[in-house]
Amino acid sequence: MKKYEHLVQKLQLRIEQGDLPPGSRLPSIRALSQQYQLSKNTIIRALTELENLKQLQVKDRQGFFVSAQLKNSPPLKPRKVTMGATAFSVLGSANQPGNLALGSAYPDSRWPTVSWYYQQLAKTARRWALESSRRRSHYSTPPGDPRLRKTLAGHLNSTSIACNSEDIVITQGGQEAVSLCLRAVAEVGDTIAVESPCYYGTLQCIEALGLKVIELPSDPILGTNLDALESALERWPIKAVLTNPSFNNPLGFNLDLSTRKRLIGLANRWDIALIEDDVFAELSYNQQRPTPLKALDTEQRVLHCGSFSKTMDVDIRLGWVLPGRYYDKINYYKFVTNIACPAITQQAVSELLIGRRYRRHLAQVSRIYSERVDMLTEDVRRFWPKETMFIKPQGGILQWFNLPERVASDQLFQQALTAGIGISPGNLFCADNRFNHHIRLCYAHYTQSNEQITAIATLGEMMDRF
Incomplete structure (x- = not known):
């Protein structure tokens, strides 16, 4: 047996035993050469062989990573979306007294900046109450409060997005923003391409609007399979790609710059729209916001x-769209949907964006969330079956788990619910039942409290009984 083949076997054994878990980065070629006393060419040949076997993946300028296998990719053809009532059960269980919500994507709102925001909101409300006899009530009609749009443009321009306040339409949260975009780019019966697995709220929007979906197989490390997208574009009349490229929900991946550029190139070539759901982008653990597609x-x-x-609190319910060439349509659909967003909320958020308060908040919560995902990872490794696979996300608040194939996550969801534990089963994130051995958890509130550790241990015991 040749030297590189011996090394392939050694690395495969380390992967199988969990010494090199899915998503972990291998040491550099130089370090491996020194560790195994082999030439760099031998190391490169062994790594290339493992890449050909789909056990390693390469990220530009970052090196080799252990693959996380996602099985049962859907056929690349348009299909109708039929979602059940489980999504409402997931959200509803999070609001039941006594339940521990580990599955719903709720950020922690116990931060000084969030308290400051609500104090600002209260001050605005008191001022309005005192001025009620003199203040003329009116709708804050689309595209939204001018002051908020100006401060938001300033905040976005401090990142890598260049925009003017006139480019922005304010919406009632990110979900309405995505829904308006779908209405603007497609009509009933049209086809939208999405990542698979895909956030269930996106699938519900597509279902409600009478659209069809093509589910693109996606990977927790490399992200959206653009080869699959290109193949689908050659066969089907796709109107748009709806993507969550930064700290994806639910997989957690962050598309690298070269992949983002290729996606833009495909959209230009095929003359289709790109809907960029970027709600987690500012929760980056390295304090550097990924370059948005925009x-x-x-x-x-x-x-x-x-x-x-x-980034703040789910009750704020305020979002935005930079619609580009679809500005007039978005503005119109926003008006006919609900006329306006609350002016009082918009004014309070505009105060939040003045100065560096909000950016300091983002730095603080991103650092804490990075620590909390480590806490969750520690307890999962301790209590769950050793076959469980997962990738540590580099931003956001969500983590995707590939469970042993004997574990049916739909049944696990029901069993956990009876024990007062909320999780998000994998089948929520597709148009069929391909992810029944997966779950999504939110670690935004995970502090290793006794209650939380007990819940993770209980889930592990439930898995062992399958």
Whole structure:
């Protein structure tokens, strides 16, 4: 047996035993050469062989990573979406007294900046109450409060997005932003391409609007399979790609810059819209916001959606769209949907964005969330079956788990619910039942309290009984 083949076997054994878990980065070629006393060419040949076997994946300028296998990719053809009532059960269980919500994507709102925001909101309300006899009530009609749009443009321009306040439409949260975008780019019966697995709220929007979906197989490390997208574009009349490229929900991946550029290139070539759901982008653990697709868009075809619901508090219910060439349609659909967003909320958020308060808040919560995902990972490794696979996300508040194939997550969801534990079963995130051995958890509130550790241990015991 040749030297590189011996090394392939050694690395495969380390992967199988969990010494190199899915998503972990291998040491550099130089370090491996020193560790195994082999030439760099031998190391490269062994790594290339493992890549050919789909056990390793390469990220530009970052090196080799252990693959996380996602099985049962859907056939690349348009299909109708039929979602059940489980999504409502997941959200409803989170609001039941005594339940521990581990599955719903709720950020922690116990931060000084969130308290400051609500104090500002109360001050505005008191001022309005005192001025009620003199103040003329009116709708804050689309595209939204001018002051908020100006301060929001300033905040976005401090990142890598270049925009003017006139480019922004304020919405009632990120979900409305995505829904408006779908209405603007497609009609009943049209086809939208999405990542698979895909956030269930997106699938519900597509279902409600009478659209069809093509589910693109996606990977927790490399993200959206653009080869599959290109193949689908050659066969089907796709109207738009709806993507969550930064700290994806539910997989957690962050598309690298070269993949983002290729996605923009495909959209330009096929003349389709790109709906960019970017609600988690500002929760980056390295304090560097990923380059949004909107910043790479030279043809105004990207509809960029953002929100304060994941970075501050879900009750704020305020988001935005940078619609590009679809501005007039978005503005019109916003008006006929609900006329306006609350002016009092918009004014309070505009105060939040003045100065560096909000950016300091983002830095604080991102650092804490990075620590909390480590806490959850520690307890999962301790209590769950050893076959469980997962990737540590580099931003956001969500983590995707690949459970042993004997574990049916739909049944696990029901069993956990009876024990007062909320999780999100994998089948929520597709148009069929391909992810019944997966679950999504939210670690935004995970502090290793006794109650939380007990819940993770209980879930592990339930899995062992399958």
